[in-house]
Amino acid sequence: SQTIHQWPATLVQPVGSPLSLECTVEGTSNPNLYWYRQAAGRGLQLLFYSVGIGQISSEVPQNLSASRPQDRQFILSSKKLLLSDSGFYLCACNIVGEQYFGPGTRLTVT
Amino acid sequence: QKEVEQNSGPLSVPEGAIASLNCTYSDRGSQSFFWYRQYSGKSPELIMSIYSNGDKEDGRFTAQLNKASQYVSLLIRDSQPSDSATYLCAVRNTGFQKLVFGTGTRLLVSP
Numbered sequence: 008s009q010t011i012h013q014w015p016a017t018l019v020q021p022v023g024s025p026l027s028l029e030c031t032v033e034g035t036s037n038p039n040l041y042w043y044r045q046a047a048g049r050g051l052q053l054l055f056y057s058v059g060i061g062q063i064s065s066e067v068p069q070n071l072s073a074s075r076p077q078d079r080q081f082i083l084s085s086k087k088l089l090l091s092d093s094g095f096y097l098c099a100c101n102i103v104g105e106q107y108f109g110p111g112t113r114l115t116v117t
Numbered sequence: 118q119k120e121v122e123q124n125s126g127p128l129s130v131p132e133g134a135i136a137s138l139n140c141t142y143s144d145r146g147s148q149s150f151f152w153y154r155q156y157s158g159k160s161p162e163l164i165m166s167i168y169s170n171g172d173k174e175d176g177r178f179t180a181q182l183n184k185a186s187q188y189v190s191l192l193i194r195d196s197q198p199s200d201s202a203t204y205l206c207a208v209r210n211t212g213f214q215k216l217v218f219g220t221g222t223r224l225l226v227s228p
Contacts, residue, residue: 039214041215049220050205050218050219050220050221051161051205051218053215053216056214056215058214095160097160097161101214104149104166104209105151105163105166106151106163106207106216107163108153108160108161108162109160110159110160111159111160113158
């Protein structure tokens, strides 16, 4: 069965600092991968999805970017964090039509 | 109009009762429907998927789908305090590999 790893689990960063969150998947090949953000008390917002290496689709304009350098690696980045970037960042993977989430990274921008 | 709508709750039920969670969606061409459970501070966990009209049972959980009414529900029988969580409804829209999520219903099961 598949396993989704995310790190770090928690992160506190100052406004204006860079960001790099990593997601790796085990137990499957060529998965569709997704980045979501869940702000406090809010729903899930799809940020990016990828159907293959180097293929990134952006759902909302923002100061975040994503990359997929390897089949089972998905990275979320920012050059300069905003206060509004605080939230719970979730990586997800599609397995035979069902979507599974990683444990998430809780980001606080101060 | 939101694409996937859920009552935010909280829905309060006593232990042992049946909890009924409801979800409506706007895209009539939607084909796949999912229920996730999310405990506070944790990531969503897939608990049920349903693809055709009718009922699908898995243990204490039953998902019900009515495509004509664009309505999907989740029944939790013999509710336990450990079922207290937020339940997210998700719908896969036509032709995409993306899910659209509702904002979730918070369920509280009291001992």
